[in-house]
């Protein structure tokens with residue numbers, strides 16, 4: 160079995176809500192509320208949930224764009240928070256992010272050359288000739304013509320811009336890429352191209368991905384394992400088969416029902432199924448969520464499959480109490 164590359168332990172991000180005359184902290188938004196998750200070397204782990212479930216916050220904590228309130232990041236078996244400076248610099252070089260909105264994540268005043276050069280200059284400065292070679296090679300890897308090097312982001316299509324974002328992320332030779340909704344802003348035909356391309360470079364370069372998406376349909380073709388997030392907690396995690404063939408949590412079932420059917424003749428039938436699942440979700444919400452509307456703790460069902468189930472639903476034969 161592949162070794163782990165990154166482990167999240169009890170990760171929490173709570174944002175204070177201030178109110179009243181004295182602007183005191185009166186409550187917290189629990190954007191991420193105690194997530195345990197392991198990403199293995201070379202795998203793609205899908206992180207799925209609706210808007211507001213906390214996925215982006217989790218991704219940002221991993222790359223240091225957001226601070227955690229509590230918890231640990233363990234990278235290659237070492238705690239990132241307490242690691243020596245050298246190890247932390249290595250972590251920042253090894254773990255990169257691709258964003259959903261390629262236009263706003265690429266500096267509009269910089270050429271493609273300078274955009275890709277920036278991480279190289281930060282992490283691995285080299286002489287101008289070597290830098291030029293490296294940038295041209297990265298452009299080749301992402302399949303953009305050399306003549307685009309001195310153009311600006313607005314001169315590219317969405318799909319091409321996403322490739323530039325990928326080239327920038329690859330510039331430091333990362334081991335793990337956090338891809339936050341990398342294709343949701345793109346047309347369907349371009350989505351497939353970018354996804355296939357991401358898979359191709361994964362095979363060639365042996366990178367791991369944390370692939371964040373609101374759409375289980377997109378994640379299906381990309382991932383080995385999947386974690387489903389709701390209200391800042393994981394409600395289910397397992398292999399792709401566990402999630403698609405044997406979903407246990409009502410929220411996972413609802414997300415699966417939301418995947419649009421390609422087959423037109425099945426659409427009416429799917430609509431009816433979706434309505435039934437929505438109804439089950441509403442009826443059983445109080446069993447699957449606590450008094451504050453938060454998901455229950457995860458329980459281990461099989462070697463690979465975990466779900467936040469109420470007691471009476473923990474019926475799989477070989478289930479083991481989770482220590483998560």
Ligand SMILES: Nc1ncnc2c1ncn2[C@@H]1O[C@H](COP(=O)(O)OP(=O)(O)OP(=O)(O)O)[C@@H](O)[C@H]1O
Pocket residue numbers: 174188189190208209210211212213214215216217373
């Ligand atoms: N800086 C912040 N201050 C206060 N609340 C925040 C902040 N950032 C995020 N939140 C809240 O935390 C929750 C999780 O947000 P997050 O963006 O991580 O969700 P998401 O699942 O990625 O959704 P989306 O796909 O829409 O980005 C939301 O309720 C959001 O409003």
